[in-house]
Amino acid sequence: MAAFHLEMKVNGELVAVDIDPGMRLLDVLREVLHLTGTKEGCGEGECGACSVILDGELVDSCLVMAPQAYGKEVVTIEGVAALGQLHPLQEAFIEAGAVQCGFCTPGMILAAKVLLDHNPNPDRQEIARAISGNLCRCTGYSKIIKAVEIAASRIKAEAGAASD
C-alpha cells in the first residue's frame, strides 16, 4: 500500500510523517511519534482512554483514521503542560487525589480541558456530563469532579488577576 504523507500540528509543532493510511490517529501518536501519554483502552470508542483534542474537539483517537487528521491540530496530554509548567487541571488532579492507577487520567484531563475552554463556570452536572465518555474504575469520579472544580476556580482567579 502506498504511504500516506500526513502533515498535522501536534502540541503546537508541525509534524510530517509517511504512514500506512490504514493507521489510526492513536497509532501514529503512540507508535510513530512516541507520545505514549495517550492510552489505548478498549480500542472501540467506549472508554475514552485514548481521548485527544482535535481542532478544539475531544475525540477518541482510536476512532479517527490518521489521514483524517491531515492539516488539523492535535493536542495530547504531553501538550497540556506549557513550557514545563503544569496546567491548573494537572495540579488540581494531584492535589485532590484524583489519580489512582492513572490509565484514564490523560483522557480525563483533556476532556476537562475542552469543557473549561468552552465553559469556565461548569456546575457538578456539567462536569459529570463532560467526562462521562471517559470511564474510571478506580476513583468513583468524586475526586476527579472535585479536581475540575478546583481548576475552574483557579483559572477564573488567574484570568481575573490578569485583566486587573
Place this chain on the structure above:
Amino acid sequence: MKKRGFGIGCMSYGIGNTGLPNPAGAFVDFLDDGTVIVLTGCADIGQGSSTILAQIAAETLGVAFEDVVVVAGDTGVTPDAGATSASRQTYISGNAVFEAARKARQEVIAGAAAVLGVPPEEINLKNGRVWHGEEPTSLSIKEVISKCRSEGILTLGHGWFNPATTRLDPATGQGIPYATYAFATQVAEVEVDTETGIVEVKRIVAAHDVGRAINPQNVEGQIESGCSMGIGYALLEEVVVKEGEIQNPAFSTYLMPTAMDVPEVYPIIVEELEPTGPYGAKGVGEPALVPTAAAITNAVADALGLRFYDLPLTPERVVAEIKKSREKKEDDGQ
C-alpha cells in the same frame, strides 16, 4: 411517578487471606544522605500502597516523606509481599515495612546514643534530627549515619509479617480465619421512576472503620470508588453467559458507572485503632464495595415496598416487579 427511599447496608470483612499463612516481607535501607530506600513486593495498582508504605517508613525513621523511595513489585529485587488482594497490603506489608524500618532505626539510635553519651531508650528520631527526650539535639540523622558508615556499620533492616490465623477445621469450619476485621455502614438515598424503572442513586453516606487512616485522602478515594463499583453491582453490571460464552464483553453492553451515574458520596472515616496494625491501620479496599448494593436495594425496597432478590436492578427488572405486584393486588381485589 418518582418515589424516594432510604436504605442501610452494614458489613464486616476479614483482612487478609482466609485461614492461610499470607506473609509479606520488606527491606529498608537508611542511606548516609538521610534518604531511605524501601524494597517491597507490594504491587501498587492505583490504591496507593507505595504512598502508604513510604509514610510508614518516614514516620518510623523520623524523616520527610519526600526522602523515601519505594521500589515496589519488582521480582528481581523485592521480597515477596503476596498479592494486592484481600484488602491486606496496608495491614500486612505495612507491618513488614514498619518492622524493617524499626530495625534500621535501632542502628541509628545506637549510633546516636554513643555520640551523645546517653542511653538509647532516651533517644528519638524526628524531622531529620536526633532528639533527646522531648528536646532536639544539634545532631542530625545524616551525621549519625555517616558516622556509622565510617565505622563500617550499615543502618538497614528487614522485616516480615504474617497475620495470626489458623486453618479452618474441615469438619466444623471453625478457626481464626483473619487477624483483624474492617467494619462499615453505608446509607443510600434513591429515587425510583415507577414508569421507566430507572433507579437513580441520589446520595451515599459511607462510614468505614479502617483502623488508623494513614492517608485520609487516599482512604476517601477508596471509599468513593467502592461506592461507585457498588452502584454498578446494584444497578448496572451483569455478565451474561450463554453456553459458556460471555454475551456482553464490551463497555457498550456490560455497563459500568460513568460520572453521570455516581452521586455525591460522603465518606466518614472511623479510626478505631487496631493493636496489631502498623500505627493502628487495617484495610479499606474491598470493604468500601461490600455494603453498597445492599444499601441501594434496601432503599429501593423502602421506596417501592418491593423486595428484589436478583441484581442488578435494571429498569426491566424493576418495571416487571412493579407490574407483577400491581397484578397481584388486582387479583386480590384490592
